[in-house]
Amino acid sequence: MKVYGTKDKKLAGNYGSRLKSKKEVKEYIQKRIERVSKKAEIEAEKVMELLAAIAFTSPADFARIDTEGGKQRLLWQDVESLPEDVKKAIAVIKNTPSGIAIETLDRMKAIDMLMKYMGIKNEGAEGVVIAGEGEID
Numbered sequence: 001m002k003v004y005g006t007k008d009k010k011l012a013g014n015y016g017s018r019l020k021s022k023k024e025v026k027e028y029i030q031k032r033i034e035r036v037s038k039k040a041e042i043e044a045e046k047v048m049e050l051l052a053a054i055a056f057t058s059p060a061d062f063a064r065i066d067t068e069g070g071k072q073r074l075l076w077q078d079v080e081s082l083p084e085d086v087k088k089a090i091a092v093i094k095n096t097p098s099g100i101a102i103e104t105l106d107r108m109k110a111i112d113m114l115m116k117y118m119g120i121k122n123e124g125a126e127g128v129v130i131a132g133e134g135e136i137d
Helices: 009-020 023-056 107-117
Strands: 063-066 073-076 090-096 099-104 120-122 128-130
Touching (some): 023 107, 107 120
Antiparallel strands (some): 063 073, 120 128
């Protein structure tokens, strides 16, 4: 393939147009587009899985309440035994003066981000509206 060396933008545009019309260049561009598209889909899928894990993890997934002996006490689940999607929602595990504290990532923000991605708008007291084609009135 011939490569053109010029600093003239108009001339470079003409050369680019000629190159884009060549079969091997078209094939190369198409392969690159497909590769980037697949990578973007995979990354989007991973992000959506993470957001769903954060959004749908409940505090009850981390602990249970024991009522033996007439007293209620909180018993933490062993973190290593938690399902992977629950572990993804954990932001911090730390010791505090009153015991262990587990902080999770922001569930409401994750839900909001999922809704935006899915084209769902939260319309407050009026309910949920799905944006896009065939909107429901």
